[in-house]
Amino acid sequence: MSASSEKPVKKVVLAYSGGLDTSIILKWLQTEYNAEVVTFTADLGQGGEIEPARAKALAAGVKPENIFIEDVREEFVKDYVFPMFRANTVYEGQYLLGTSIARPLIAKRQIEIARQVGADAVSHGATGKGNDQVRFELGYYGLEPDINVIAPWREWDFKSREALLDFAEKHQIQIAKDKRGDAPFSVDANLLHSSSEGKVLEDPAVEAPEFVYQRTISPEAAPDTPTVFTMDFERGDPVAINGVAMSPATILTKLNELGHDNGVGRLDLVENRFVGMKSRGVYETPGGTILLAAHRGIESITLDRGAMHLKDELMPKYASLVYNGFWFSPERNMLQAAIDYSQDKVTGRVTIKLYKGNVTITGRESPYSLYDQDLVTFEEGKVAYDHRDAAGFIKLNALRLRVAAKRDQRSK
């Protein structure tokens, strides 16, 4: 066992999906650590019921009072997804961080539950080669520095999937038929996105097969006529679709439907993991893809240039922090403070057209618009723009370049 878990633990809060893997972990924690297991099962919008996890946990011997099943979709969207989208966050130019952003919330709830039930350890089902182990554990440690962390995939001795399944059978863990063999790829999902990786996707030269996609129909299969609608924003966050006010999770759900139906939000990329290797993934972020475009759209008329450019410069660092699991870090909070400051007037309405994978912003309007038709019109207007000012502006911007050019001519 690793250094992190050498100490005996008494009570452990497990991030429990109810699926085969975390069911095995549950049992393994009971048998290997001889620990009282507390399960935390969250509805993050991954799809499927979460209530069945209760029966499974009970069947595995978890006490009723140790079973926590919660719908955290509103908190997820309001406190994690929306703040991240205020920054127009994109990792490595493309990835909308759908998996990354869900981990801190799960970690936070596990720690809160651990405090509530007096647990001295937490555990998760992330493997030893991925980013999620880092995201979970940086979350745990950042919130509760002395917590014991158990990462079964890094600790146990199962040498093969067969050995795992043997362990499951030995402990009466139900194995769905389709889980017998290896899955053709692995999936993570929540209200923001679904991701697929592994197996059939491992050769980046080969196109991802259509059956990998779960959240979207293909652009080819989408309707031949566009879908047009409006989104209203307040202080950087979406608040209404077609004028109808909705809660954060409801809006994202609705955007997911609109995106799904129009083949929006597919991404096939090779990314760089924090643990050091490149991996290939297929992501589907239908609602998020629309949200990013719409947010850029409303910012384009309400955000000052200096603020926008500063945001653009800070974004790659912000994205890396989220990707790497540093959500609960001083520097992510510092960046968030700067970003949130900028969103005060990011309020207004955007018109969006979806068509076979395309998201087009066709209109933007705002009571706080900085767009000034008089300023931009080709005629010199009554407004505060004197063509001659441009001459001085250019001359002084050029001054250092001219001095340098003279120097360089002189010194040739």
Next chain:
Amino acid sequence: MSASSEKPVKKVVLAYSGGLDTSIILKWLQTEYNAEVVTFTADLGQGGEIEPARAKALAAGVKPENIFIEDVREEFVKDYVFPMFRANTVYEGQYLLGTSIARPLIAKRQIEIARQVGADAVSHGATGKGNDQVRFELGYYGLEPDINVIAPWREWDFKSREALLDFAEKHQIQIAKDKRGDAPFSVDANLLHSSSEGKVLEDPAVEAPEFVYQRTISPEAAPDTPTVFTMDFERGDPVAINGVAMSPATILTKLNELGHDNGVGRLDLVENRFVGMKSRGVYETPGGTILLAAHRGIESITLDRGAMHLKDELMPKYASLVYNGFWFSPERNMLQAAIDYSQDKVTGRVTIKLYKGNVTITGRESPYSLYDQDLVTFEEGKVAYDHRDAAGFIKLNALRLRVAAKRDQRSK
């Protein structure tokens, strides 16, 4: 007249398209400045013939030896477009800088011609409210610090379009019938893109009308079946399509055709000008949109994470420099040196699917790939990855967060 042109000038090199506006400027330089005019007309891939400019210049009294007509498309793509795309350059999250990138080349050739013919001034047809005047003039001054710059749109006294046309008629400048009235929008074009702005586009709440688009058919009008092809890259630049080696300008031309036919590369946005106001533009960059996606694709398997993230952090500044006209500046060259260093192994093949506005990278392969299937596979392999390393990695990354969390708990 502005400070910049108070001095008498003898010979001026004008960026001359042969169109109505620069024809008026030509005549105005002759009559107001009493200057010998040298015309420079470049084929940057804007479409249309450039040779007719010769007859017009001759008719306006320009000496034959003062007429420079050149096809600079290869230089444009090789020395301006490709270096910029090595940086994955995008301004304000969206704009591919098609107008910005052409100005430095024109400025450079004007200065070279001025030296050749002994001219003491240069002139351009950009207006006093736009970015292009800045880009031209920073180019001029950065290359030839004591050159006189004449910006007619900032200097002359024509109070209306009518007054301009009167001047044209008075000087026997031919006015095409459709130039009589105001154009419904204004256009700039070159091999990388075409841009449209003004008039019918000035209300950002209103969708751009279809007739504005010139370089692309609409996604709706594009074929119902995808177009799939490969692009080969060498050291960050594209060198072949479907395995057929092509020159830089030929490749971009071919990508433009592919993009055009599949409705790729339309962009409708509100941007922040360097001179201070917001403006709304419609850009069409069919080939560039494909190139950006393909370049990201080949980088995704050949570029180290540290290099990629540094590039992503530097890009917004690089984009602003290009947008603002600082192509010939020490800091743009510094950034270019860093970027070019990174491209040494960005070589390989990308498979691209175009479909009704969508550009999808479906495959990437390279002799220099950093993607290692053994590393990423879920099974712990023979390779250099020990799951237990992740524990230490996380523990030390978490250490400062834990110390801070303890401090914060202590000090509550």
Next chain:
Amino acid sequence: MSASSEKPVKKVVLAYSGGLDTSIILKWLQTEYNAEVVTFTADLGQGGEIEPARAKALAAGVKPENIFIEDVREEFVKDYVFPMFRANTVYEGQYLLGTSIARPLIAKRQIEIARQVGADAVSHGATGKGNDQVRFELGYYGLEPDINVIAPWREWDFKSREALLDFAEKHQIQIAKDKRGDAPFSVDANLLHSSSEGKVLEDPAVEAPEFVYQRTISPEAAPDTPTVFTMDFERGDPVAINGVAMSPATILTKLNELGHDNGVGRLDLVENRFVGMKSRGVYETPGGTILLAAHRGIESITLDRGAMHLKDELMPKYASLVYNGFWFSPERNMLQAAIDYSQDKVTGRVTIKLYKGNVTITGRESPYSLYDQDLVTFEEGKVAYDHRDAAGFIKLNALRLRVAAKRDQRSK
């Protein structure tokens, strides 16, 4: 007259020192603009009385109710100097921005007074080649976008100092004898610093003469024994010296005395102005130099690494914004929000030794210290540090470098 002042103005608020130059400006505004002048004279700690400005203004015909004389030292230090020092702000590696930081406050008060008295214009005495004109005017415009700005040094026709003095004499403006001839250098001063530039300082190859220095004795002249004292910080700002709580301006005054007496805070440099040229200046910032070192000292034990490094990365941009006059800009406020967030626990005590120009931090302690002796001790302790974690940490940090090295060996 420039475009900015073409309109007639009725009432103008002048930043008035009571000295010769602004007395001339006062009269010039009355005679040339036929404007009612309102004077604003601020005690920013520049040294010397400000009350005499009242008699001079009255003598010049300013109505008593139009004379504003204010001690703004506390506001200056609390709301401008301290926020800037929270960021450890240094321009071009050396300059502590003593002049830059005072301009926004003056501009803000002028605008407030203009609103109060119903003035339609503001004016300042900064020349046309410096940064201060920019700082004043960006402040004016950012706070009151339609205000008229009069910059006499850019507008009037005086061709020589003689002509200026003639104007002064003609209008019975008293000229101190030593102002007859040209000053050997020009000075700006406030509680944070004094700056000297021009004339005897214009050759950067020649050492600044000792008589230029006004705020500090030379290190050579300073005592042979060190001065040792403590500073207490709360949330990033100094609050006490040697345990005695003091107001912001009192602390900076005290630090100035300590610095002065120990030859601390001299700087002789060539800097890059926003308007494009290089200039040579001599700055004396005795208290600020101590404050910077002390603030770094208390941060060194209370600030998390991630926060500190982010601050260090943001600082150059913050410094440029202050230097260039963008204090009242969205992006400076965004950066301030991030910086201020980081200072929450920057509380504690620093021990400082001053000796002949040297500022040495000899001790730091804090109830919020992140320094953990157990962690750092060479023996592996009971604490949360396992030597073996370092192996994993290094292995995963090295992974991408190893993969790249293998690739490069393969492709040689």
Next chain:
Amino acid sequence: MSASSEKPVKKVVLAYSGGLDTSIILKWLQTEYNAEVVTFTADLGQGGEIEPARAKALAAGVKPENIFIEDVREEFVKDYVFPMFRANTVYEGQYLLGTSIARPLIAKRQIEIARQVGADAVSHGATGKGNDQVRFELGYYGLEPDINVIAPWREWDFKSREALLDFAEKHQIQIAKDKRGDAPFSVDANLLHSSSEGKVLEDPAVEAPEFVYQRTISPEAAPDTPTVFTMDFERGDPVAINGVAMSPATILTKLNELGHDNGVGRLDLVENRFVGMKSRGVYETPGGTILLAAHRGIESITLDRGAMHLKDELMPKYASLVYNGFWFSPERNMLQAAIDYSQDKVTGRVTIKLYKGNVTITGRESPYSLYDQDLVTFEEGKVAYDHRDAAGFIKLNALRLRVAAKRDQRSK
């Protein structure tokens, strides 16, 4: 034993100082790993002879052909110290990275020797809590990805210093009398600096005792009269002192003497280690402190503003990369490419005054100077500066702020 050394190794190249610790490691590698040891002893300017290491190695049974003793001072200064100083590199606002910069060179030579002698492993004497283990090993892995790395301090089982000494005695390793007890602090040294940490320095509230300092006399003990001299730079690197051309290492040696004698270059700070904790160190960098000031001085007149500001923005990242051990990384090389590009005209002479700890630049001159006395003089000259240009410059820089201010007034 850790994962990194589980494999049997046959031949290991050890970074060997000849001191007690690495002598123990040498023996431990022979006895525990049963490996043939190759010693590499480098003169990096740490002071003291390196030749005695030969006899000790021989006595320990190392074959004569396996003993590598080299003077690498010139390479160290030319290829590591100078490139770093081109960037004005300072870690956390203060530390000149004297220890960090030496590690990559040692690592590189170990790998080269390993290739030459056919060794399959390398080893170093850095402990498990410090940064140096990371710097050595990232160097090893980045240059030779499949090398075996042995880090004895992380692997062996000695529970106390007593146990270590027992092992030494058992193997006839000579123990100097003063090494019997614990050293009062630990030291690293090379031509750039010496560092001290641990034990007597561990309480950051307590002043470092005078006996810790080794490279400098105290400012108090320094002469009462200043030392004034000149340094010549070529393309960013120093090439002469007082007009006498010298090799890189000779220059740094000379600067160290000058600094030593004038009490220059002491630093007492708390820094953030890459492995996660804060540590307190005392650094002496006499020559480097002078070099940094002088380099800034010559840059101040030869470097364009855009280049300088970009350098200042990139520097913190560069410093972190060096500190963290990523010298041989793509991103450090990218930054170096940008920095080196900027240094092309950083040539000229700086006059420096040293006095009791102070380094003052009193003069700078260069054939490539960008300082233009005509431009900066208060009188408007014949040169290319028109006061009225400033009006336009300010107006357009203010435009976005005015538009935003109007918006904000409107929306109150």
